[in-house]
Amino acid sequence: MTEVPQPPHKRRAHTSTRDLERYAGLFAERTTVMRSSAMRDLMAVTARPEVISLAGGLPDTSTFPPERLAAQMSKIAAQSTAAALQYGPTEGFDETKDCIVEVMAAEGMLPDPDDIVVTTGGQQAIDLVTKTLVDPGDVVICEAPTYPGAVPVFCSYQADVRQVEMDGDGMRIDLLEALLAELKAEGRRPKFIYTVPSFQNPGGVTLSLERRARLVEIARRHEILVVEDNPYGMLRYEGEALPPLYQLDGGDFVIYLGTFSKILSPGIRLGWVVAPPPVLEKVVLGKGATDLCTSTLTQFFVRQYFAEGGWKRYVEDLVDLYRGRRDTMLAALAEHFPAEATWTEPEGGLFIWATLPEYIDTGDLLAKALRSDVAFVPGQAAYVDGRGKNSMRLNFSGVDDEEIREGIGRIGRVIREQVELYEALAPGSSSGAPGREAEGVTADAGREAEDVPVEDVAGNVVPLRKEANG
């Protein structure tokens, strides 16, 4: 055997100051505003088997029958090895687009396959749309809190991100209109409004039908693009399905982002963008520059999987499983979180958003929680401006009932320690979340008492579907 030449020295585990200086002068300006993804950071820690992670947004892929995967992969190998191992078209295979049309039809949408580009996950879809539309300093509007994975994307493209508060019915359209008026007065036109209208990540809330109609009407009136990110629409555990914005708009002003991650597998890295042809053309150019094409092999897998039928049955099984886990988490929260805490009660999706008294910093709390081998996403990751410090995102899909109970129990203990410490240091001052009665916060007319939006001291309006525990 020929000897493999060894590199002259091993890469150092830590970069020296001299190294940093040498490279820093070469960095693009945008690297100064790049942020890491909170979930990625946490994944390194949560990979330890003893850690119960309520941090990731992981679907339970253990429910997919191994023999089914094996059978489909064998078929691909027998019938199409060469093609499946080859490059494919940048915009994706027609057969993949047919599967996407089927998925979107299940939620009431009828896209033209020519308006679809297959992407490497929904994450790339967010990146490509932002790459296509945003120059440094351009305004992007999104929810407060927003999808933590979108924050590093918007920051990389140096967007001026404006976050609009939510309540139990999703984004506050009255506040959106006020922001649009403010921007107009400054002569600025937002590039797009990014929203996760159904079972929002991280808030767990859903944009009401009335607000969906208003948002689409605003987009059309002001000619502003709305980017609808909908990974969770089909994971509804109760209540009536609501029409996606794309369906209400017909695809003129709504760009739609989808993914197979939550209805099949995130490991296959398959998502998509549906956009009007002029936008799509640029998205395809951007994608070509990024990765030439999405994995051919996994597109073959999806084609095969859909051809066999039964994909909806698998989604129904996931819905049953996650509904139970959501209920377990809600019960555990009521049992273990202190009276000062509040949280959302999602009708679907994978996340619960909890808000703690404002004197608790969930970044610090996470360090303590990790010592108890449990993790969550600190709320700050869902804001661009440092807000959200006293909130957290909790995932209920990736671990089983027992781990949910144990994990929430452990987090509850660290929170209670903090509350007790605070009370010992400042007796009588921890009477719930002090910001609840913050000025300017009003309940929407007709809203039930338990659905009242409240503002915490950090200024976050959070949907209170539940008044503390008990």
Ligand code: PMP
């Ligand atoms: N958008 C939202 C709102 C998400 O929650 C996620 C994943 N958690 C994504 C996009 C990206 O998912 P993927 O790249 O796996 O499709």
